[in-house]
Amino acid sequence: GGQQQRVALARALVVDPRLLLLDEPLSNLDAKLRVAMREEIRRLQLQLHTTTIFVTHDQEECFAISDKVAVLNQGKIEQYAAPEEIYHHPQTEFVARFIGFENFLPVNGTVADHAYRVGDQTVAVTxxxxxxxxxxxxxxxQIQLSPDDQGLSGQVTIRTYLGSAYRYTVDSPLGTLQIDGPTETPVAIGAPLHFTLPADQLLPLEA
Known part of the structure; x- marks a missing residue:
C-alpha cells in the first residue's frame, strides 16, 4: 500500500529539486494509508528542507502537512496564512466552507457596534x-444548548449520529442551523431545541 506514491516521491527527490510539486498525491489511498503517507512526506520535507507545494482538496491533510496554506477559488487566492489562522479566522465565506463551517447567517445590517441584524433577530458578536x-x-x-426556557428555539428536522455527538438540523428564527449535542440526552425529531450563539464564537465574513 502506498508503494507507487513512495516510488514517485523517490524519483522526484533523487534529483535534489529546488521546488517539489505534489498534486493530490494521496487521493487514491484509503484513510489509514493517507495518514501514514502524509506523515512520511512531512518527515522527508523537514529532513531535506525542500520547498514543497502540496495541492489537495482535503482540509485535514492540508492543515497537517503545511507551514502556510493558500486557499484558492476560481484561480485566485482567497486567503494565505498559517494553518491555525485559516482554521480559526477565515476571512471569506468560501474559506469558511472549505475548512468545515456549516452555519451561515445572512446579515441584514448592523444594529450597533458588536451587533448584527439577522432576520428579525439581533445577534451579538465579541x-x-x-x-x-x-x-x-x-x-x-460551538452552538450551546440551553434549558427549555432560555435562548432561541427551533425544531429538529433531522438527527444524525456522529459517534461523539448528535448532529441536529434545526429550523429556527435565524434559518436552518446545524447544531451538535451530547449523545447522553438525544432530542427527538420534531421536538424543540433551545440554544444560544456564543458572541465570542461568531465570525463576521465578507462575501
Missing part, C-alpha cells in the same frame, strides 16, 4: 462589527 460583513458563521459544535 469584536467590533464589520460594515462589509455579509454573513455570520459558527461551527455546529
Amino acid at each position: 469584536g467590533p462589527t464589520k460594515p462589509d460583513a455579509k454573513v455570520l458563521t459558527i461551527r455546529p459544535n
Whole structure:
C-alpha cells in the first residue's frame, strides 16, 4: 500500500529539486494509508528542507502537512496564512466552507457596534462589527444548548449520529442551523431545541 506514491516521491527527490510539486498525491489511498503517507512526506520535507507545494482538496491533510496554506477559488487566492489562522479566522465565506463551517447567517445590517441584524433577530458578536460583513458563521459544535426556557428555539428536522455527538438540523428564527449535542440526552425529531450563539464564537465574513 502506498508503494507507487513512495516510488514517485523517490524519483522526484533523487534529483535534489529546488521546488517539489505534489498534486493530490494521496487521493487514491484509503484513510489509514493517507495518514501514514502524509506523515512520511512531512518527515522527508523537514529532513531535506525542500520547498514543497502540496495541492489537495482535503482540509485535514492540508492543515497537517503545511507551514502556510493558500486557499484558492476560481484561480485566485482567497486567503494565505498559517494553518491555525485559516482554521480559526477565515476571512471569506468560501474559506469558511472549505475548512468545515456549516452555519451561515445572512446579515441584514448592523444594529450597533458588536451587533448584527439577522432576520428579525439581533445577534451579538465579541469584536467590533464589520460594515462589509455579509454573513455570520459558527461551527455546529460551538452552538450551546440551553434549558427549555432560555435562548432561541427551533425544531429538529433531522438527527444524525456522529459517534461523539448528535448532529441536529434545526429550523429556527435565524434559518436552518446545524447544531451538535451530547449523545447522553438525544432530542427527538420534531421536538424543540433551545440554544444560544456564543458572541465570542461568531465570525463576521465578507462575501
